[in-house]
Amino acid sequence: MSKLVENIGEAIRKTGLKDGMTISFHHHMRNGDHVLNMVLEEVAKQGIKDITVNASSIFDVHEPIIDHIKNGVVTGIECNYMGSKVGHAICEGIMEKPVIFRTHGGRPSDMEKGTSHIDVAFIAAPTSDDMGNCTGKIGKSACGSIGYAFADAMNADKVVIVTDNLVPYPLTGASIPEVYADYVVAVDEIGDPKGIVSGTTKITRDPVGLRMAEYAARVIDASGLLKEGVSLQTGAGGATLAAAKFIKEIMLERGIVGSFGMGGITAYMVDMLEAGCFRSLIDVQCFDLDAVRSLRDDPRHMEVSATQYAGVSGKSAAVDSLDVVLLGATQVDVNFNVNVHTDSNGYIMGGSGGHSDTAAGSKLCIIIAPLTRARLPLVVDRALTISTPGKDVDVVVTQRGIAVNTRYGKNKELKEKLIAAHLPVCEIEDLKKKAEELSGVPASLPLSDRVVAKVLYRDGTEIDTIKAVK
Amino acid sequence: MEIKKSATAGTMESSDAFVMVSPADELITEINSVVYTQYGKAIEACVKETLASLGVTKGKVAVTDKGAIDCVIAARVETAVKRAGGEN
Numbered sequence: 001m002s003k004l005v006e007n008i009g010e011a012i013r014k015t016g017l018k019d020g021m022t023i024s025f026h027h028h029m030r031n032g033d034h035v036l037n038m039v040l041e042e043v044a045k046q047g048i049k050d051i052t053v054n055a056s057s058i059f060d061v062h063e064p065i066i067d068h069i070k071n072g073v074v075t076g077i078e079c080n081y082m083g084s085k086v087g088h089a090i091c092e093g094i095m096e097k098p099v100i101f102r103t104h105g106g107r108p109s110d111m112e113k114g115t116s117h118i119d120v121a122f123i124a125a126p127t128s129d130d131m132g133n134c135t136g137k138i139g140k141s142a143c144g145s146i147g148y149a150f151a152d153a154m155n156a157d158k159v160v161i162v163t164d165n166l167v168p169y170p171l172t173g174a175s176i177p178e179v180y181a182d183y184v185v186a187v188d189e190i191g192d193p194k195g196i197v198s199g200t201t202k203i204t205r206d207p208v209g210l211r212m213a214e215y216a217a218r219v220i221d222a223s224g225l226l227k228e229g230v231s232l233q234t235g236a237g238g239a240t241l242a243a244a245k246f247i248k249e250i251m252l253e254r255g256i257v258g259s260f261g262m263g264g265i266t267a268y269m270v271d272m273l274e275a276g277c278f279r280s281l282i283d284v285q286c287f288d289l290d291a292v293r294s295l296r297d298d299p300r301h302m303e304v305s306a307t308q309y310a311g312v313s314g315k316s317a318a319v320d321s322l323d324v325v326l327l328g329a330t331q332v333d334v335n336f337n338v339n340v341h342t343d344s345n346g347y348i349m350g351g352s353g354g355h356s357d358t359a360a361g362s363k364l365c366i367i368i369a370p371l372t373r374a375r376l377p378l379v380v381d382r383a384l385t386i387s388t389p390g391k392d393v394d395v396v397v398t399q400r401g402i403a404v405n406t407r408y409g410k411n412k413e414l415k416e417k418l419i420a421a422h423l424p425v426c427e428i429e430d431l432k433k434k435a436e437e438l439s440g441v442p443a444s445l446p447l448s449d450r451v452v453a454k455v456l457y458r459d460g461t462e463i464d465t466i467k468a469v470k
Numbered sequence: 471m472e473i474k475k476s477a478t479a480g481t482m483e484s485s486d487a488f489v490m491v492s493p494a495d496e497l498i499t500e501i502n503s504v505v506y507t508q509y510g511k512a513i514e515a516c517v518k519e520t521l522a523s524l525g526v527t528k529g530k531v532a533v534t535d536k537g538a539i540d541c542v543i544a545a546r547v548e549t550a551v552k553r554a555g556g557e558n
Contacts (some may be wrong), residue, residue: 058546143499184496342535344505344508345507372485372539373484373485373537374484374485374536374537375485375505375509375537375538375539376508376537377503377506395514438538438539439509440509440512442508442509443507443508443509443511445507445508446507
């Protein structure tokens with residue numbers, strides 16, 4: 001027996017894909033992904049319409065989806081993150097049905113709870129055998145972890161593995177086993193490895209970023225959490241990476257060994273593992289090729305599914321054991337709600353990803369962002385989009401002051417500790433005031449009443465909507 | 471001050487503004503800004519005020535703003551005008 005089929009077109013025919021169905025994709029190939037575009041092109045060619053695309057993320061490389069929307073091939077998008085190119089088009093109102101935004105934990109959990117049904121999953125696999133045992137750890141398009149694809153493989157009615165490195169059966173050490181695979185397709189290229197490392201993965205040299213990073217490291221230190229067994233997640237932004245560098249220095253100096261580093265894993269987290277700062281790494285996605293190599297070669301570096309990373313449908317998830325997370329924001333409001341979905345002009349340019357999952361699970365959630373960006377104040381009265389609710393945010397670090405969220409009766413002790421550590425603690429309203437003294441008060445945006453996207457919290461409930469830009 | 475020749479000041483970096491001035495028979499200001507919706511009026515007022523304080527009554531002043539605050543815009547306008555007037 002073999003599950004090999006000739007090409008993507010034949011795979012689509014065999015799955016029985018019809019008008020009105022939902023197909024899914026994962027985004028470990030990031031901005032180098034070819035699979036989503038290849039599949040949609042073939043779907044369009046076969047005259048199939050009214051398809052909903054459920055992709056863990058939509059990147060700029062997926063721009064061709066805009067034409068598929070205009071032609072009625074794609075009528076729905078569900079994702080956890082959307083880059084600005086497609087996001088811009090969505091905000092101009094090209095699609096009738098609102099986009100559904102989930103979180104990295106909410107997406108697999110909604111599949112497992114049955115509230116999000118996938119008819120056919122297409123899984124980009126850097127290496128697979130002809131029965132569908134597959135992995136991202138090896139192959140010319142190696143992307144490391146394929147953690148977001150596990151739920152798709154386990155829950156979709158039909159599963160198509162798309163690979164550009166077909167190996168003889170059996171592939172040992174596979175991430176997703178053959179039990180879930182219906183068909184396997186070999187193509188020339190599932191992606192461009194250069195696009196995998198598209199994220200910002202350099203430590204900032206900007207003095208503002210370094211100041212914020214230093215404050216964030218001192219906040220963690222003062223909180224008392226930076227001790228034996230500490231666990232940490234940082235983003236891939238320049239300032240959070242710089243914070244990791246300061247934290248690493250403290251850990252090495254005091255001989256602190258943490259339990260795990262988590263997240264989208266970067267070379268910097270790998271460096272901390274290898275320097276002895278952590279006992280392990282928990283990896284749902286690799287941001288660069290050092291992370292890919294480490295996941296492949298180092299048994300302490302563990303691949304996990306998105307459910308295990310951040311879901312709410314399992315009996316626990318790794319975010320529940322997370323001590324500290326460092327996250328970014330485009331806006332924070334006076335109630336500590338964070339926007340990572342829309343830019344200052346109201347256009348979609350991101351999404352929660354694991355933002356609200358890690359904020360909810362961690363003991364200490366720190367938002368790092370500059371007081372102003374291109375004149376616009378970080379702190380506003382009401383975030384344009386609520387991506388992560390304020391109840392899950394503990395501290396906002398800017399270069400001009402640090403606000404502690406003592407609403408909901410929490411963090412009173414933390415605030416005292418930060419003041420005792422001589423950190424520049426202030427109220428969130430002070431950060432707004434300081435920015436407005438420099439910039440002036442911004443005029444509000446004209447937005448229409450038409451909803452172009454709904455934002456679902458990790459438990460599947462709607463926490464906000466995004467309106468079309470006028 | 472008179473705008474005798476074309477001159478520029480500033481950069482296209484975020485939080486800066488790039489100002490280009492050139493001779494013209496009347497006063498023309500052109501403003502492009504990444505934060506025009508939020509701060510367009512403030513930027514226009516700042517540019518006009520700076521030009522008035524320098525005694526500029528004619529010339530073309532084009533501002534490409536990348537989110538500069540008022541003091542930066544004023545400084546870039548002033549520098550461009552002074553360069554165009556023969557100062558350096």
